[in-house]
Amino acid sequence: MGLDSINLHISIRNQNFDINQEIKQLSSGNLNIGGIVSFLGIVRDLSKNNNLKFMEIEHYPGMTETALMKICNEAKTRWEIQAISVIHRIGKLYPGDNIVLLLVGSVHRTQAFEASEFVMDFLKSRAPFWKKETTLTEATWIEENPLDEQKLLRW
Amino acid sequence: MGLDSINLHISIRNQNFDINQEIKQLSSGNLNIGGIVSFLGIVRDLSKNNNLKFMEIEHYPGMTETALMKICNEAKTRWEIQAISVIHRIGKLYPGDNIVLLLVGSVHRTQAFEASEFVMDFLKSRAPFWKKETTLTEATWIEENPLDEQKLLRW
């Protein structure tokens, strides 16, 4: 049931992560995990004039963790997966910096892929994170992409 | 067109890979890559008695590279992706060892996920690799999973 039978790891933090190490941790002691799907999100420069200086990520402590737990547990009931790890950075990040790392380990490749897409789709629109971009000329809060909300309808 | 506009990297080899390094290489010099989807395949013990000693992977030099190039180029025409890297190990591998690493970098998360599933599905049934498992008691060639062939029909 729920958290007992799945290896679930959620971390919200300033510091960067090491993907090798996170993968090692996810699969350690579970030789049934034959496939690990991961999604790595990186700060990219989407500003009109390609002059992003940095990005700041704010979140709602407490609710973030609860929301992510809920999303991961839902994924666990829908797909045959053995382990999930979500790391999301907050604070000041620069172009090329890592933002988010999702790892989903499963015996079955397709299960891990679908669960990963599901978690990313809901993380994007249901986990309380907000991004602010500072370019050479201005600071603006990133607006929601209306497509993100639409994507939830397919699940 | 084709290979010119996409960063494509294919490697068939004995040695292990370093995921951090491969990701760095994929995204280096391309700040448009906002998301990298990866699939990591690991040797797991699927033998009846859970007594896998090692696995041997054989391939068809020349045809393997051509087949993978074809699959990646097809993915490139179907999805908006900026970079693909496929590394597949051959030779003798032990439980827990890495087998395959696929990386797909894209501006758009969903595009990278779909392209990754596509490449893995075709790699599985169209790239000339064969696996032999040696347990404590016997050595057997892994048989094709009939579902793998079916999966191709959805693309």
Next chain:
Amino acid sequence: MKILYFSWLRECIGVSFEEYSTDQTTISGLIRELVNREPRYRKAFKNLTMVKVAIDQELVADMETSIVGAHEIAFFPPMTGG
């Protein structure tokens, strides 16, 4: 109860949280009351399609949801994580 503000709502209102007492029983009632308090609230809640609400860290879609007994109400724009 505690009211929290995030992102540009926080910047607009000027605080990240405040203690607040109200006789209002719904989110929409609370927002009406805040809007009548000071221009900074009026500005923050000008376009409600841009405002999301969580009661006790749980997202709620309906502005008529009851806030009776709530400890923590948060206002923020649509999320943009990932």
Next chain:
Amino acid sequence: MKILYFSWLRECIGVSFEEYSTDQTTISGLIRELVNREPRYRKAFKNLTMVKVAIDQELVADMETSIVGAHEIAFFPPMTGG
């Protein structure tokens, strides 16, 4: 032409490749000829649903495909990579 064998077909036939000349013009003709050569070929090609073929490193599905002019013909079981 060069004929290559992989996986258990290689083990069964005992070589990974051989140079071979034939008047046969199709894959099925070539297989028939090989099967009549020696028991090890008969054993390898016993169940053709388990055998896949590539002509010049290109997978072909139809056993009646022409092999005229081919440089390299490979026989192997269904792939199991990934």
